[in-house]
Structure formats: structure tokens, C-alpha cells
Amino acid sequence: MQGVDRRTRETRAAEIIELVGLKGREAYYPRELSGGQQQRVGIARSLAVEPEIWFLDEPFSALDPLIRREMQDEFLRLQNVLHKTIVFITHDFEESIRLADRIAIMKDGAIIQMGTPEELVLDPATEYVAEFTRGIPRAKVLSARAVMTPVQGDSFAGKTDAGTRIEALAARIVEADAPYAVTDDTGAVIGQITRDAVLSVLVGQLGEQDEAGGNGGNER
Numbered sequence: 235m236q237g238v239d240r241r242t243r244e245t246r247a248a249e250i251i252e253l254v255g256l257k258g259r260e261a262y263y264p265r266e267l268s269g270g271q272q273q274r275v276g277i278a279r280s281l282a283v284e285p286e287i288w289f290l291d292e293p294f295s296a297l298d299p300l301i302r303r304e305m306q307d308e309f310l311r312l313q314n315v316l317h318k319t320i321v322f323i324t325h326d327f328e329e330s331i332r333l334a335d336r337i338a339i340m341k342d343g344a345i346i347q348m349g350t351p352e353e354l355v356l357d358p359a360t361e362y363v364a365e366f367t368r369g370i371p372r373a374k375v376l377s378a379r380a381v382m383t384p385v386q387g388d389s390f391a392g393k394t395d396a397g398t399r400i401e402a403l404a405a406r407i408v409e410a411d412a413p414y415a416v417t418d419d420t421g422a423v424i425g426q427i428t429r430d431a432v433l434s435v436l437v438g439q440l441g442e443q444d445e446a447g448g449n450g451g452n453e454r
Contacts, residue, residue: 236283250278253312270301274308281316288316291323306332327367331375339363351375372435373401381435382416382425390415396424400435407432 238246251257254274264272273293280288294302306329313320324330330337331351338348339362347359355375358364379396391410394403396418407414413426 246282247278250282253281253315254278255308268301269297270304273297273301273305277308277312281312286319288318288320289323290320292325293322294329295324295326302329309333327370328374331370339366352377352380356380371401373404374399376400376435378403378414378416378427379425381431382427383431385415385423385426386413390426393417393423394427395419400432403427404432404436 248260251260254277256271256274256278259267259271264275267275276293280290294305297305309322310333322330322333334351336348336350337354338345339354340346341362347354347363349357352375354363355367355370355372358367376399377396378394378398378400381400382396389412391412391414392406393415394417396416403414407427408429410429413428415423416425416427418424
């Protein structure tokens with residue numbers, strides 16, 4: 235369709251097939267591929283034309299949870315290689331917070347709030363956004379930066395990047411006998427995160443789940 239000669243087309247196809255992890259399966263029919271491999275073919279097709287903006291409309295919604303997680307990992311790997319601008323449509327907020335730098339929440343065809351996952355959860359612009367994000371585990375959303383406090387002393391059990399999610403840090407910090415230093419992109423210490431701060435996030439999360447369960451019981 236673009237008038238590219240066959241040799242160039244086939245060379246490009248081979249590059250993309252290898253990029254998405256399908257090298258060696260070039261001659262397979264779709265029925266001979268697993269669900270995850272078939273999804274990789276779709277990703278390869280969309281990348282072969284070298285789009286300036288990669289638009290993906292609920293690409294993993296029909297997959298079972300295991301393959302879906304595998305494809306999310308693959309998506310993150312590809313983004314680290316390609317560094318493209320991506321618009322990813324999903325109805326799964328947990329999927330969006332795992333994959334996105336910024337999230338736009340839409341209602342009735344209009345964007346009602348746009349921001350980082352933290353901003354949407356901590357400062358919802360409307361009741362709709364608050365309801366949409368209410369059941370999301372805070373440890374999956376909040377970063378070290380969101381709960382860090384000013385540095386007190388110079389004794390640390392370890393260091394962590396400011397953007398690291400609490401979920402990834404919790405076990406280490408709860409077991410540590412000293413705070414963790416929080417560092418920026420240059421490696422400079424900009425704060426500390428304590429055991430109590432992490433426990434506060436985890437306990438608050440459990441409280442919200444209990445409250446949601448209690449409300450559900452009253453409604454029934």
C-alpha cells in the first residue's frame with residue numbers, strides 16, 4: 235500500500251517478528267500459534283508501518299489473566315526499546331496504572347481528568363473519578379515520593395528511587411530497622427520513607443476494603 239519494494243518489506247517484517255519474540259515462527263499459520271503469540275502478531279502488524287503514535291484499543295481485553303499479564307510485560311519491554319508515544323485504551327484501571335505515565339478518564343465522550351495515577355487517586359476532580367478509583371489498592375499507585383518525609387539523620391537501611399511504587403518496597407521497608415533514603419533521577423537524596431509510612435498505606439488500604447465490604451453487605 236505504501237509502494238515499498240518487496241525486499242524492503244520482508245526485511246522490515248523480519249525485524250519486527252524478531253522484536254516481538256516470534257523469530258522461527260514465520261511460516262506458522264495462526265491456528266498453530268498460542269493466544270499470546272497471536273496477540274504478538276497483531277502488535278507486529280501495528281509496528282511494521284512505523285507509526286508516529288501507537289494507538290492500541292483494548293488490545294488485551296479478550297485474553298485470560300495469565301496471557302494478559304504476559305502481554306503487559308511484553309508491552310513494557312517494547313516501550314523501553316521503542317520509546318514511542320502510545321495511546322492505550324482500557325476499561326481496567328489496574329492495567330492503566332501498571333502501564334501508563336499519564337491517564338485520562340473519560341465520561342460521555344469527554345475527558346474529565348488527566349494526570350498521573352497518583353494524582354487521580356489522591357486528588358480526584360469529580361465524584362465519578364473518585365468512584366472509579368475507589369477500590370484501587372493504594373500500594374499499587376502511591377510512590378515513595380508521595381509518602382516520603384524530610385530526611386532526619388544519615389542512617390539508612392537502603393535507597394529507593396522516588397518513583398518506585400509502595401507495593402514493590404513494602405516488604406523491604408517493613409523489615410528494615412532504619413528508614414530508606416529516597417533519591418531523585420540524579421541519585422541525590424530528597425527524603426526518607428519509614429516503616430510507619432508504609433504501614434499507614436497498607437493499613438489504610440485494608441480499611442477501605444473492609445468499608446467497601448460493609449457497604450456491600452448493607453446494600454444486600
